[in-house]
Amino acid sequence: MPPVTTASRAPGPFRLTDEHEMLRDAVRVLADERVAPRAAEIDKTGEFPEDMRRLLADHDILALPFPTEHGGLGGELLSICLAVEQLSRACATTGLILAVQELGSLPITIAGTAEQQARWFPKLASGEHLIAFALTEAEAGSDAAAARTTARRDGDDYVIDGSKRFISQGSVADLVVAFAVTKPEAPRHERLSAFVVEVPTDGFAVSRVEHKMGIRGSPTAELAFTNMRVSTANRLGEEGSGWDIAMRTLDRSRPGIAAQAVGLAQGALEVATAYARERKQFGQRIGDFQQIGAMLADMDAQTEAARQLLYKACVEIDAGAPDASRWSAMCKLVAGDTAMRVTTDAVQVLGGYGYIDEFPVERMMRDAKITQLYEGTQQIQRLVIARSLLGKGG
């Protein structure tokens, strides 16, 4: 029997609990009062907002993804995404700080030993340390399994050589989870191992920080590893399990990007709606013209649809759905495309004013593009979903 695709691991009416709403509201208040006033400046200067990172740490927001026994709040995926969404509404760069903290630490959650978790989680939970996820290379983007960075066993260490590209927060992280080839001759998906690099360390260098279209405050780095020694005690899981760790990480981290996208869309929708209420042309407010009203209506409906899919995906993934990959890919696919469409339309609604930096929508549009690219391009998401629907070829 083909699998019933509407079967749910988390059946029953879905609604946010009071706790989720409290959490969402607490972050929203913080985002409105403390983050939003900084967003334009962060984009303009392109500097990593240390003050925002401290703000998130002080309010225990960075503690959300971590277990309580290590000083975390034990938040499940939905709670983390609610926080990312509210922060991203105000500033996508700031929302990303939480999303990347989750992304980078997932390999440790998935494959780390109790000792390793005890070693690294406390300072990640407190926000004293930031962590980055280094899988992508110049020649290994969508085809991440083609990574060429090597890790050669030498006594109690591995010696790592190679480079990573497009690593979010790679230049400000204290810990970098790097994936390197430990068994070159092994089958494709058994070549890689995952290592936690504690920075600074000999042989680790940030060779470049990109100038980007959007999320300008988030440093995207190229990392160079030259004879870099990493203890075997810092390897996550068995040798050769790196690919599996990476894929399972992305299954849980993609909703974070979807949350960033939904937040961006919502922020843009709010600016566009407020503008359409106030701006008058031809003797009436522009929101009352059908062409504008229709655009806003579509923006609202699409944002809400992306949001509901995101929340549902979080609940399914946390409930252990066997098709977690499909949920993860779907919510990111829909949310990313929605963010791009809604932010673009927001610029359109504002007309000329949407194009200048007097209003935030041009920044939101530039910020939105990345949600269609990182943590797997939209094309990769579609591949994942199709594979889930069709099963492996015979």
Place this chain on the structure above:
Amino acid sequence: MRIVVLTKPVPDPASGGERLGPDGRLDRANSPAVVNGNDEYVLEKALKLVEAAGEGEVVLLTMAPANAPETMRKALAMGATSGVLVTDPAIEGSDTVATTRILAAALKTLEFDLVFAGVDTSDGTSGLVAPGVAVLTGLPYLSYAATIEPDTNARTVRVRRITADGYDVLEAPLPALISGTQALGEPRYPSLKGIMAARSKEITTIGLSDLGIDPATVGLAGATTKVVGSQPPEPRAATRVVREAPDEAARQVVALLAERRII
């Protein structure tokens, strides 16, 4: 120091979702609820006092329909230690007399140094329950508190009571019952830590039989008042919008006041 805070879930005034049941009384089970505004002020004061003392507990006492734990979560997220919920289908439709009896009976099962209550609630604004509970429990009653200063060594408490002319400073031995106002200070927003910790805090549920109260004497059956009618208020006449310059606008305002014999 152990402080019991009487908290009441009330219909969210901002939501407009209040519904009347067939008996003409508020259908609490089906109206979206929040913690009563004034209760948040006394709760905040209780939390601050316990924090300043470095030890102690804040216990919520609520009489409400069975779905109340969700509303109590916010109070727990603010930092209350635990909650006691008195719930029973027979309680529905209770008037202030029954409410007072039930809360007093519940208080008798608890140990405390202080009991705090909001001066009134946004859904009934009667202000009758706190003094009634004081009578039935025999606790000293200090009301309309703008400040609350307990002295745990001397086992006394001092309260500045708001009066029409200023403040009366009252003093009583512990344990005492105090009703408090917004003047006590802005309630904190629950921290993320508090929100997540609330999920593991305990809410004990008790019913009328636990309190030895006969169901027939409370609820709608035992009510001393009854709703005999309801209607929407008289619609106001359409608003006159005045956009003229200040001088002309002022003339119109004063003309209206004269027309209505206000001046």
Place this chain on the structure above:
Amino acid sequence: MAGIWVHGEIAGDGSLAKLSTEVATLARAIAADTGGAEVVGIVIGSKPSTSADELARFVPKVLTVTEPTTADHAAGMIVAQRLAALIEAHQPDIVMTGAGPEGRDLAGALSALTGWGVLANATGLTGSPDGPVATHSVFGGKLLTESALSVGKGIVTVRPNSVTAEPADSAGTVEDATASGDLAQPTVPVVERLPAESKAASIDDARIIVAGGRGVGGPDGFGLIEELAAALGGAVGATRAAVDSGWIPYSQQIGQTGKIVKPQLYLAMGISGAIQHKVGMQTASTIVAVNRDPDAPIADFADMIVIGDLVEVGNAILAELRERKS
């Protein structure tokens, strides 16, 4: 109904609270409705005679109880116990108090002492053979309900400004009464009395209130509000935003967590009219708003809204009022 009692609340200076004169007027009206129930005023305090004489202008008979402990103790609980003893002795059917802080403390304690039900916060009261029927405004003013006592005996608390006080045609008598016995409830001493931070006129029963909101901009802005209040002979009110910003004390706050008022005129300067404030003032007879924003919620329920700058319009109103006087 046999006996309707009116509690006469004694103000800080020994005079009768204005609210009690309104309650007394209402009591006479429902007594008339039901063909001659006996209306009796009750004044209990350390020095009750001034209040009693004033209350006697409104009701045919006043009983006074001299209770020295109320001079330097929280009075509500003491008065309630004495009143309960009087009720036991004289068996009235209805006891009416004001629904201000003192009246509510009294009514709540009295209800617990007697087991009597309470019709609370009545904005209107009519008499019927089965007892009084009270009108209440609920759900933030969205609905009016009528309620009655199940057994015809009970307590009624009455909102300020629900009726206009009217003295009776001739003054009533004042008699001493005794209500002795132990006070079983703990008495709470007043160890000190402090003046209010501001000498602002009380808004509880003000006939006219001029209120300022966020639009006033700061404590100095309230100077204009005070001038307007003085020119109109009213009191100064404020929204929670103004109080939270520290521009004006909490005693002047109107709204859900402040006071609920029912003046004849509410002049709202720079107030948006959000629900938390609206519930505090929407039953005012006349509402005039001044606001820059024509879409402010208050525009939906005000009798008149002036779209403009509150300082300019406020000063223009002051000028217009001065001109009228001259």
